[in-house]
Amino acid sequence: MDSMFYDPRNQDRFNPRDRVDEISDRLLQVPIGHHSIILYPDLARLRIVYSNYIKAQLDDEDPTATILFLPYYETSDKVREVLVPTGINVKAHEKRGSLIIVDVMKALTSPGTKVPHLERLPNFISQVYDANHDKTLIVIADMSVFHNLKMSLELLDYEGNLHKTLETVRWKGLCLYNERDIETMLTEEHATRLLSYHKESVILN
Amino acid sequence: MDRQKNFPVFVSVVDDELDLALLFRDALSQIPGIDVFAFSDPLLALEHYRVNHERYGCVISDYRMPSMNGIQLLTKIKEINSEVTGMLISAFQIDDDTFKNCECFDTFLQKPVSMKNLIGKVQQYLGNRIKIKSNESP
Numbered sequence: 001m002d003s004m005f006y007d008p009r010n011q012d013r014f015n016p017r018d019r020v021d022e023i024s025d026r027l028l029q030v031p032i033g034h035h036s037i038i039l040y041p042d043l044a045r046l047r048i049v050y051s052n053y054i055k056a057q058l059d060d061e062d063p064t065a066t067i068l069f070l071p072y073y074e075t076s077d078k079v080r081e082v083l084v085p086t087g088i089n090v091k092a093h094e095k096r097g098s099l100i101i102v103d104v105m106k107a108l109t110s111p112g113t114k115v116p117h118l119e120r121l122p123n124f125i126s127q128v129y130d131a132n133h134d135k136t137l138i139v140i141a142d143m144s145v146f147h148n149l150k151m152s153l154e155l156l157d158y159e160g161n162l163h164k165t166l167e168t169v170r171w172k173g174l175c176l177y178n179e180r181d182i183e184t185m186l187t188e189e190h191a192t193r194l195l196s197y198h199k200e201s202v203i204l205n
Numbered sequence: 206m207d208r209q210k211n212f213p214v215f216v217s218v219v220d221d222e223l224d225l226a227l228l229f230r231d232a233l234s235q236i237p238g239i240d241v242f243a244f245s246d247p248l249l250a251l252e253h254y255r256v257n258h259e260r261y262g263c264v265i266s267d268y269r270m271p272s273m274n275g276i277q278l279l280t281k282i283k284e285i286n287s288e289v290t291g292m293l294i295s296a297f298q299i300d301d302d303t304f305k306n307c308e309c310f311d312t313f314l315q316k317p318v319s320m321k322n323l324i325g326k327v328q329q330y331l332g333n334r335i336k337i338k339s340n341e342s343p
Contacts, residue, residue, distance in 0.1 A: 042245070043222060073221060073269050075296045103297070148274050178271035180246070 013205040016048040023049055023202055024056045027174060032136065034199035035162060035173030039182060043073055045204050046176065050140060051086045053174070057138055058088060058098060065136040066097060068128050070104035072142035073178070097132055104145045118146070118154050122165045129169045137171040147181035156190060159197045179203075214262035214334055216327060217242040219250040219278060220294070221270040229265065232320040233327055238335040247273040251281055258285050262331045265323075266310075268295035279309040290330040294318060 014023050030036050040046040054067055071079050079101050080090045093099035107124040108116040121141075129137045146155040158165070162173070175198065182191055195201050216239050220226040226243035233241045239262070244250035247270050254261055264282050266275040279291040291309055296316035304313070312326060328335070 073271070078296070105297075144271060147271070148269070180271040184272045 013203050016045045016204050020048055020052045024053045026200055026202065027053055028056060028060075030172055030199050032170060032172050033163065035139075035159075035175055035197075036200035036202065037175045037177065037195060037198040039177050039179050039201075039203045041179050041204060047082045049202075049204065050174075050176075051082055051088075054083060054099070054140070055086045055088050058093060065138055066128070066132045067093075067099050067138045067140065068125065069099070069101045070107050070139070070141040071101070072104045072145040072148075076101040076103055100128060104142055107141075108145065108149075116145075116149055118149075118151055118158055121158075122162075125166060125171070126169055129171065134170065137169060138174070139171055140174040140176065142176040142178075144176070144178045144181040147178075147185040150185075152185040152190070156186075156193060159194060162197070213238050213240045214331060215240050215242065215257055215260040216263045216265070216331075217244060217250055217253065217261070218265045219244045219247050219270070219275070220267040221245055221247075222267075225267075229318075229320075229323060232324060236324060236328060236331075236335070239327070239331065247275075247278045251278060254282055255285065258289070261286070261289050262334055263290040263292065263327055265292040265294060265327075268293055268299070269297065276304070276307060276309055280307075283309050292326065292330075 016023060027036055038046070038049060040049070050069070054069070057065065057067060069079060074082075083090050088099075090099065094101070104121075105116060108118070108120050110117065110120055125137065125139055129135075143155065143159075146152060159175070177194075182194070186194060216233060218226045218229040218233065218241065220229070220243075223243070223245040226245055230241045230243035233239065242250075242253060244253070247266070250264070250266075251273070254264065264279065266278050268275040270278075275293050275295070279293060282289055282291060290311050292312050292314060293304075293310040294314045294316055298315075299313065304310075311330065314323065314326065
């Protein structure tokens, strides 16, 4: 598959090393109730982007918001390790409830069954929202997990209906996808559809 | 003759974090009698294995990786040659149910893995093969 297929003519590819602030600005401007998508080639470049975005969100934006980060290709501890050098007081934010880091597989898995279910994710998000007394929820989730679970078509339905599914939650989302997973799990048509469901698309190079 | 042709024994390390794959490769390169390859893309690792499978003794793979996870990779590896040692590595706590009845790997290593432990495991599984070859070498 041509790896450029999801790169519309009017869309830049972003080198996170020299455009990281611009990327964060674009993502911060996404209104509540919408979600954006980041396609990343590797974790090294993704880390530059998410650490900058989380710092900007915690420092400058809504101070009462809660950030829920659901990584897949790295552990929660690794995420903490990445965030600390940027100056984020991870321990303090986690204690305060302004930052919650959970393996996305845990968010997808009911404690009783140990089997991951897609429907569990919005329930988990709603539970976190309720537990945080209705503070705005910024959800950053690595959706590449669905490639490993072989749920690509269910994923499209989920992404397309996210507004309805989470209509009672004051939220905005940042969906992370590894490019190689997109190329492996989706057809060109499906990938284009996936991008169209998002308010802002950032493709890293 | 064939033995000589298949020496040194090939070992590959597959991890989507290239730095880790390179770190493991450098550590394992201390073992005499093996050539170690590092891959961050499991599809490339599989292709290398397909072409060179007769020379392979061991494939060490991370579990969560883009495009193909470690179980899928090691299953394909074993389909080509079930005698090859498969080692699965993960930083995540792995539920026993996930790997129940999975015969695609011979051992599981929890990250962080000490280099000493990793080298010891590879030597343990390839032991006879490396020793025999080393003794045959002039």
